[in-house]
Amino acid sequence: MRGYAGKYLDIDLSSREIKERSFPDRLLRDYVGGRGLATRILWNRLGKRWEEVDPLGPENILLMLTGPLTGYFPGTKICVSGKSPQCNGVVGSTIAGEFGADLKCAGCDGLIISGRAEKPCYIMVLDDQVEIKDASPIWGRQARETFRYLNKRSIDEIKAKRPTYGEVKDPSILYIGPAGENATRVAVVLAKYSHAAGYGGYGGVMGSKNLKAVVAKGFGPLPEVDDPESMAAMHKSMSAKAYEREQWRRWGTGGGGYYFGAGSSSEPIRNWQEEWHDNEAYSGDEFDKFWVKKYWGDFGCPVTCLKLAVLRSGKYDGTICDNPDYELQAFEGTNLGIFDPETNIHFAQLINEAGLCGIQGGAVLGLAGELYQRGILTSDDLQGIDLRWGNVEAFERLLRLVVKREAIGDVLAQGVYRAAREIGRRKGVDLTNYVVQEKGMAIGGHGIRSGKDYISNPIGFACSTQGGDHGSAARFPPVGDFGELSAILHDSAVYCAFAKSVDNDEIFQFYTAITGWEQTSEEWYNKKALRILQLQRAMLLLGGPDVNWKPKIDDDNPPRFWEPLPSGPYAGKTLNRVSFERTRARYYRAVGWDKNGVPTPETLTSLGLHSVDSKLKEAGFRK
Amino acid sequence: MTQSGQVRIKRDYLLCSGCRRCEIACSLFHDKRIWPEASRVRVFMFIPGVEIPHLCFQCDNPKCVEACPEGALSVDGQTGAIIVDNGLCTACGSCIDACPGHVPHLHPDGSRIVICDLCGGDPECVKVCTDGKWDALTLLQHDEVHPKEQQPETPQELTHRTGMLILGERTLKEVWDE
Numbered sequence: 119m120r121g122y123a124g125k126y127l128d129i130d131l132s133s134r135e136i137k138e139r140s141f142p143d144r145l146l147r148d149y150v151g152g153r154g155l156a157t158r159i160l161w162n163r164l165g166k167r168w169e170e171v172d173p174l175g176p177e178n179i180l181l182m183l184t185g186p187l188t189g190y191f192p193g194t195k196i197c198v199s200g201k202s203p204q205c206n207g208v209v210g211s212t213i214a215g216e217f218g219a220d221l222k223c224a225g226c227d228g229l230i231i232s233g234r235a236e237k238p239c240y241i242m243v244l245d246d247q248v249e250i251k252d253a254s255p256i257w258g259r260q261a262r263e264t265f266r267y268l269n270k271r272s273i274d275e276i277k278a279k280r281p282t283y284g285e286v287k288d289p290s291i292l293y294i295g296p297a298g299e300n301a302t303r304v305a306v307v308l309a310k311y312s313h314a315a316g317y318g319g320y321g322g323v324m325g326s327k328n329l330k331a332v333v334a335k336g337f338g339p340l341p342e343v344d345d346p347e348s349m350a351a352m353h354k355s356m357s358a359k360a361y362e363r364e365q366w367r368r369w370g371t372g373g374g375g376y377y378f379g380a381g382s383s384s385e386p387i388r389n390w391q392e393e394w395h396d397n398e399a400y401s402g403d404e405f406d407k408f409w410v411k412k413y414w415g416d417f418g419c420p421v422t423c424l425k426l427a428v429l430r431s432g433k434y435d436g437t438i439c440d441n442p443d444y445e446l447q448a449f450e451g452t453n454l455g456i457f458d459p460e461t462n463i464h465f466a467q468l469i470n471e472a473g474l475c476g477i478q479g480g481a482v483l484g485l486a487g488e489l490y491q492r493g494i495l496t497s498d499d500l501q502g503i504d505l506r507w508g509n510v511e512a513f514e515r516l517l518r519l520v521v522k523r524e525a526i527g528d529v530l531a532q533g534v535y536r537a538a539r540e541i542g543r544r545k546g547v548d549l550t551n552y553v554v555q556e557k558g559m560a561i562g563g564h565g566i567r568s569g570k571d572y573i574s575n576p577i578g579f580a581c582s583t584q585g586g587d588h589g590s591a592a593r594f595p596p597v598g599d600f601g602e603l604s605a606i607l608h609d610s611a612v613y614c615a616f617a618k619s620v621d622n623d624e625i626f627q628f629y630t631a632i633t634g635w636e637q638t639s640e641e642w643y644n645k646k647a648l649r650i651l652q653l654q655r656a657m658l659l660l661g662g663p664d665v666n667w668k669p670k671i672d673d674d675n676p677p678r679f680w681e682p683l684p685s686g687p688y689a690g691k692t693l694n695r696v697s698f699e700r701t702r703a704r705y706y707r708a709v710g711w712d713k714n715g716v717p718t719p720e721t722l723t724s725l726g727l728h729s730v731d732s733k734l735k736e737a738g739f740r741k
Numbered sequence: 742m743t744q745s746g747q748v749r750i751k752r753d754y755l756l757c758s759g760c761r762r763c764e765i766a767c768s769l770f771h772d773k774r775i776w777p778e779a780s781r782v783r784v785f786m787f788i789p790g791v792e793i794p795h796l797c798f799q800c801d802n803p804k805c806v807e808a809c810p811e812g813a814l815s816v817d818g819q820t821g822a823i824i825v826d827n828g829l830c831t832a833c834g835s836c837i838d839a840c841p842g843h844v845p846h847l848h849p850d851g852s853r854i855v856i857c858d859l860c861g862g863d864p865e866c867v868k869v870c871t872d873g874k875w876d877a878l879t880l881l882q883h884d885e886v887h888p889k890e891q892q893p894e895t896p897q898e899l900t901h902r903t904g905m906l907i908l909g910e911r912t913l914k915e916v917w918d919e
Contacts, residue, residue, distance in 0.1 A: 189775060192762070216761070223777065262916055269787065270918040282834040284846030285795070285896055287778070288786050310789035337849040339768070339776035350769055357762075361873055410907045411790060413875060415760045417777075420873055422758040426790040428908060436912050438790065 119143055120344040121186035121632035123225045127248055129241065131327050132176060132233030136248050139230070147635055151185025151227065152197030153210025154610035154650040159230060160201065160208055161653050165733060169662030173203035174301050174326040176234035182292065182332065183228035185612030186633050189219035189340045190349060192357045193617025194417040196221070197609050198315040200323050203303045204478070204533055205557040205585045206665050207658030209318030210609035215309035216417040217290035218612060223336025235328035240268070242333045244276060253330035260471040261295050261308055264331065268293065272333050293331035294321045295473020297521045301326045302531035304478035304520070312440035312470040317559060317587040319533070321473050344634030352628050360420035360619040367413065370423030373402030374444025375451055375462070378563065383688045384571035386453040386563050388507050389484035390554045390678050393565040394686025397457045400447070405459045409441055421617045427463045434464035442466040448563035449480025454487060455507025468514060472521045479520065481560030482530045482537055483513055488552050494545055501525050534560045536665070551677045555586055557658065557667050562588030567679060568688040576698040580673045581705050583654035589615065594705045596643070603647040610650065649725040651709060652717045656730045659716065660737055669715035669739070673702060716740070747821035748859060749799050749891065750867055750878055754903040757877040759784065759792035763866035770865045778849040781857040782866045785896035788917050791904045794878060796866070797823055797844050797857040798893040805856070808839030814856075822859040830854050842893030
């Protein structure tokens, strides 16, 4: 086995038992790593009783898995997964940083974490030593303080263990903030200050397990690869292609806050009531003024599309934050009626410090904003908060209630879908029309009505197995470099799709250089990726215990996306129902689902997923 | 004395992207694998955003060479790099203590010290950093280097100095247990 360390840690936090596991080559060839492997492990361990598994209960399993390309590919990530407390299916949620490389250098491909610790804890992986340690001194602490504590403490510990080594470099850390500790459904897993595994809500899963952080440090090399010369040559050639993407390197997504409004009319504004603005005060140039690092990245990255923003004067002096990427410019900005870079950077830092998801957290605050605008939520409901659009102090106060799950905050902490359901029940009104979500997840900042966004496919969100995840949007035809089968490649081989500057065929070649295993694109799209997709689809449909999705009926766009765009150059544009339904039907057929969107017995058995077929039958999905 | 052909690596910490591609390039060249801890240049990140590529400063009168009890260290006449004789090095760590910047470190296999050898005069870390147009590490002729940037300092000292520039004193204190 090449490209893999060959070892996974199986950690039960309830019994504090730590086991080493290995998986057979066949399983790794079929499910690769990251998202694919997580999906299979979850099915094997929880599939039979999937509907009863509470994502925030000790029975859920949290996975942090690398893939065979992790560390070697120029652009490193790790994939966090488990049963999602948002969609109640499986989401592969990737996060940048050195963690994946560090873990593999420690001789470990990933962690499979079950149970619930009695007291707050963190896991430390130092080469072959694995410890569950006390996290009570940092429980309740925000992002920066948590990072500061764990980084210093870990370095001191490693130094004590290697007194003659010389200076010791920092380890890699994945951790949660208070929003995760309090098991909200809108919490992220963090790295550094503001890197996040957002979609899926795995920060809350960590919190529900009393797990504050995982620290990894490896002194070894990355595992051996099959063809070192080709690997090194491709590392170079793929990087050279990435270097050519000047605009992407210069701006990352940091010009998006203006572009997706003014250019493509697909930016959420005041809870998606509009998708167009042309406020130049919100352009990339205006953010650029606060960038102390214009080219910032993580292990092996040739693009370095991140930027570090620091505010050194003014009202928010002392702010230090990954420059809000487009999603945070949108959800911590325009979606709350904020059109000022400094305020947006400040608000993004608050979100990150709390460990809230930029997208899910900003979306639920925006939803509350619209309900306030419409008089459905009053300041009495909001602890006296005057939640006018753009009122930053008001949104800050509400944010703190969400993080602590106090009063209305406890309802909002459940995310847009569940919050709208509960507020609607309390008020006796149907709030469906105000919620821009897909299968329990707020949709990323990419409206599809104008047809000008890069996700302009009408079934992009409706047919995704990861709901509102804009990084895993479905596409018809499903085969090719875009669409969900391609996202499954990125998230299972585990590398950064943003740094990827070559087509998937080169990724397959790189995979072969590393693993020594051949991979044709036909086999990927028609077998492996399709198999992972079926498993994700099945677990999404099984759902439970608190939410369930009806196939076909719930494979739809949110009501707001069917209304005409109210403003801007594409005013009046909307989606066409007939064309949507036709595309959806074609997609169902192309991926082997019946006319209701349920994977057919033929599809499942031809992919060797007999147990999935039986389970869907048993659960009543077959007439 | 400066000799023609001698080179030094100049660093500009404010330009370091934190991509650690120097570590990848160094270990691929010397160890034929991606092995960040074996790399002779190591990027320290005590504070996210304040990344410090740390490697030999090539002092005029290198204390590490003096301190080595085995005579395992020498200055290469051609390049000016510190050369470790692996046959003589006992991994005792005297050179680490002697180095004002605490630059040398053990190879993670524990057998010997690793110090930047300038890849024989054409350092891989500089190539990868300049190919990517970051230019945090650049190559200059020996006498061109501004002495201030070439003073040996520890990762902590460099983090402090760079952190002050990027974050200012108050924020630096907030984010780092120095």
